[in-house]
Amino acid sequence: MNNSIRTVMAAATALGFCATAALADGHAVKLRIQNHQGPESTVGILIADFVDRVHAMSDGSIEIEMFYSSSVVKSVETFDAATSGILDCDMTNGSYQTGKNPAFQFVADTMGGYDTPLQYQTWVNYGGGKEVINELYSAYGMTFIGAHVGGQESLNSTRPLNGVADLKDFKFRSPPGMESEIFASLGAKPIVMDFTEIFTALETKIIDGADAATLAVNRSLGIYDIAKHTTYPGFHSMSSDHLACRTDVWESLTPAQQTIIETAEKALAMDLMMSVIVQNGEALAELPAEGVTVYDWSAEDRATFRAAAQGAWTEWATRTPETAKIVHSHKAFLKRIGLTD
Structure with missing residues (x-):
């Protein structure tokens, strides 16, 4: 763990800056998530919709404190901040973690692999992608929830x-x-x-x-x-961002709460694809x-x-x-x- 992570951890602990774990009976849960998008960007606006959608579908039982523009830790440190408890989930990009394992490259961008974001999403959800990604993420105490990507770069x-x-x-x-x-x-x-x-x-x-x-x-x-x-x-x-949560936090959620977050992430992915087309x-x-x-x-x-x-x-x-x-x-x-x- 580097010094900047330690510093933020110490500050978080001093302020009581930690997530409220979900209770087994479905009581309210608060998740702290960081992304690297600006709040006024296309993706940032859609992430705000994701937060609102989760709150509405859960009838307020899931609250998300979303940090934009990597405002808690640097983008490359978000994954570690989640694993160490500073955050609960990471909504940045797997490519930041290729130093841990080159396999993260193939979560974030296959380079010349798929023609459309829908093809990549199909691999994730129907081609065994989610399962093989989680074999990688589980080694770090993280669970891959889903991905969102707008389209091919020019x-x-x-x-x-x-x-x-x-x-x-x-x-x-x-x-x-x-x-x-x-x-x-x-x-x-x-x-x-x-x-x-x-x-x-x-x-x-x-x-x-x-x-x-x-x-x-x-x-x-x-x-x-x-x-x-x-x-x-x-x-x-075609670089794909992910939503990944610390496994103990994810497993503390009820099945209904997990489904709500998974559904909201899929909606974010679809909204982003459609927005980029327009x-x-x-x-x-x-x-x-x-x-x-x-x-x-x-x-x-x-x-x-x-x-x-x-x-x-x-x-x-x-x-x-x-x-x-x-x-x-x-x-x-x-x-x-x-x-x-």
Whole structure:
């Protein structure tokens, strides 16, 4: 446990800052949950709806104190804060925990795996995903409740991106880890940098483009004022946030309370998917008038990227038994729904 976690724990204890455990007879429970979204963002607004929905469906027996923008601990520390009792649940992203086990990468973003968020959600709920994820989470005293993801992200660029051939020597901002490995194998030159550095790097031509966010979010950030080329629909990255609770807290809830939270999380996931469809559609209609060229990669180019991604999956699967198990689950499901041979 690092010093910042200890400091917050001490403060929480001094203030009596702890969750009220659910009673076996169904009395009121209070859950303290942190997410990393801003309260005014699309996801933040939908998380507020999640809180209200849980309260209403439980007739007030479940109260959620939701902390936005990682206001209690840093985003990467949220999972540990839940396991240690500072929080009860984590609503951030599994990728923050890849340092614990590379398997968390395949909970958060398979990179080139699924074409739509609905396909990923189907793996979670009907393809054995939830079960295999919980085998990973249980080792840390956490229970995976569900996931929510808006959709594929769009690469943006100052040069054309017709397909895989255009990735040769393409210098772009990339997060660390598996994404950099996949794109490098296809001839690109990924440069790991913080999200906040994207604009300066584009303006000074240090990079040709960036992996930032979805089409609508890229536009809202002003990225297309500089980068006049973009991919849509996306093909490379679809990062999924999770809801995970400390297992003793989760098991202290009644079956009815657990079902309410699971149902509200599924509603959040569906609302987010629908919202992103609308927002991306609106952005797509307006971008051509702003001088932005949109590239819809061919089935062949998408298949090439997916093959490269699965090559990286295979290497990552050698790192831990848990990673191997989740990768196998994804590969089997992709074949089952016809995305791979």
